[in-house]
Amino acid sequence: MAESTPPASSRLSLALSAFWRILTNPAFAGAVAALRRGSADAPRTSPTPEIRRLQDAEPNAALQLLGLLQQEGRFIDFLEEDVAAYSDAEIGAATRVVHEGCRKTLRQHFAIEAVRGEPEGTRVTLAEGFDSSAVRLTGNVVGRPPFTGRLTHRGWRVTETRLPKVAAGHDLSVVAPAEVEL
Numbered sequence: 001m002a003e004s005t006p007p008a009s010s011r012l013s014l015a016l017s018a019f020w021r022i023l024t025n026p027a028f029a030g031a032v033a034a035l036r037r038g039s040a041d042a043p044r045t046s047p048t049p050e051i052r053r054l055q056d057a058e059p060n061a062a063l064q065l066l067g068l069l070q071q072e073g074r075f076i077d078f079l080e081e082d083v084a085a086y087s088d089a090e091i092g093a094a095t096r097v098v099h100e101g102c103r104k105t106l107r108q109h110f111a112i113e114a115v116r117g118e119p120e121g122t123r124v125t126l127a128e129g130f131d132s133s134a135v136r137l138t139g140n141v142v143g144r145p146p147f148t149g150r151l152t153h154r155g156w157r158v159t160e161t162r163l164p165k166v167a168a169g170h171d172l173s174v175v176a177p178a179e180v181e182l
Contacts, residue, residue: 017051017052024137025132026141026143026144027144059172061163063172063173063175064166064172065109065163066175067172068105068109069101069102070175070176071105071176072101072104073097073098073099073100073102073104073105074098074101075102076175076176077176078095108162109161109164110158110160110161110162111158112156112157112158112159114154114155114156115134115135115155115157116135116151116154116155118151119151119154120152120153120154121151121152122150122151123148123151124148124149124150124151125148126145126146126148126149127145127146128146129145130145134155135155137149138152
């Protein structure tokens with residue numbers, strides 16, 4: 001069965017996705033280059049690399065988390081405040097309160113662990129097939145795995161989410177209601 005030509009918006013999305021993947025995945029870039037050259041070393045019998053489809057993010061969970069961070073840590077208040085007029089000591093004191101509340105929220109609603117167990121600064125080797133969604137390569141990335149480099153950030157992975165249930169019809173876009181004192 002012949003496929004029809006995809007619409008321009010789909011082709012643009014495909015082009016942008018391929019562009020990003022070529023930049024971030026040396027093996028994929030090599031396969032594309034070989035196909036473009038019509039080279040005999042282009043992968044012909046191996047399966048096509050998995051194409052990840054972009055999906056819309058569910059905004060309700062993000063809005064709910066933003067509301068929880070505001071409720072416990074006054075997160076939005078802090079970020080929306082123009083801090084230029086305050087001294088470093090005043091900003092530092094406010095940051096402690098925000099940090100404590102936001103940290104409490106994260107620990108109450110999520111289980112978070114490091115992606116890599118090694119201390120930052122450790123030399124690590126990434127074998128072929130490493131999870132590129134869990135490890136981002138930076139610096140001079142050339143060639144194919146294995147890659148050896150210095151761990152500059154351990155990364156974070158959420159292992160459990162415990163967001164509260166929301167009543168039907170609740171407007172999550174109101175992350176902090178206005179307050180009126182009577």
